[in-house]
Amino acid sequence: MEILKQIIKSSSFIKFERLIQSNRVSHCFLISSEDEEYNKQFCRAVILRLACNKKNAQDESNVPCFSCDNCLKILYSFHPDILVYPQKNTFLVEDSESILKNIAIKPMLMKYKIFIINNMDKSTNQAQNKILKILEDAPKNVIFLLNTTDVNNVLQTIISRTQIFNLEPLKVDEMSKILTDKIGSVNHIAIKLGKGWLGKTLALVGDKTLSEYDFVLNLLINMKSSKNIIDFVGKFSQKESFMIRLNILQEILEKILHAHFLISDDEKIQSLTKTFNVDCIYEILNLIVLSKRQFNANVSTVLITDYLLFKILEVKYICSLKK
Ligand SMILES: [Zn+2]
Missing domain, CATH: 1.20.272 (Zinc Finger, Delta Prime; domain 3)
Structure with a gap:
């Protein structure tokens, strides 16, 4: 949990927080840094921030509470409105079918349904084209958080549909x-x-x-x-x-x-x-x-x-x- 707490205090997250504050939350983010684990944990911090119930009550800090129902479900990785892909090592046809099936189901506990796709750069062009198709037709209450350790291996057509967010290294x-x-x-x-x-x-x-x-x-x-x-x-x-x-x-x-x-x-x-x-x-x-x-x-x-x-x-x- 300390990882998430420190990420939430980090300079990158503060920049992200500004986007949220100014209502510029895109429906598709591409989180990018050279570190796979950092990308994944940053995405978790983002969903905590978006999903936490408690901060709605005018809490100035906007820091997720880590204890409400939404926070706990995210921390223990079984939130029904948050789905993480690929289910195996790389993004496969089954993954896009699963997204299409789940995207049609309304969120149960939150305003949004959030799909995280890890390691975009490691998926084939064919798989990325499938993702692109999904992004183009996604309903309004869906947010995609894609992440990559190498933007150069992500299709330009996907990049143009997303808001790129480059992470800065954490401080000592x-x-x-x-x-x-x-x-x-x-x-x-x-x-x-x-x-x-x-x-x-x-x-x-x-x-x-x-x-x-x-x-x-x-x-x-x-x-x-x-x-x-x-x-x-x-x-x-x-x-x-x-x-x-x-x-x-x-x-x-x-x-x-x-x-x-x-x-x-x-x-x-x-x-x-x-x-x-x-x-x-x-x-x-x-x-x-x-x-x-x-x-x-x-x-x-x-x-x-x-x-x-x-x-x-x-x-x-x-x-x-x-x-
Ligand atoms: Zn919470």
């Missing part, structure tokens, strides 16, 4: 806050080499994250009694990786939550939907927020982990009773 302090949230410390080398590009910088710190993922996933699968929790507490609470683990735990729970609505192709994640129901996941996600706050207030990581893991076990037990 914005990236520092993102890394502090993600890995619990600032990695100055990654920030320097990443040059303000989100995906590049995260990839530079990513190796460490990858090895932690299995540990946290195994913990969720294997925690069964208070006895084996004591073993997990020792490892989980190591201070230098504590924040990484909390974030991975959050990420995995969000995946399980998502798998409750859309079947995941990750078997382990799908099987965890049997152990953790939706209410139970929300409860643990709140606990993670509390744990992060305690960590920032210098509470001992052993104490935080102890409370968190026992609480998860308890929630898991209560969930099993409700079945």
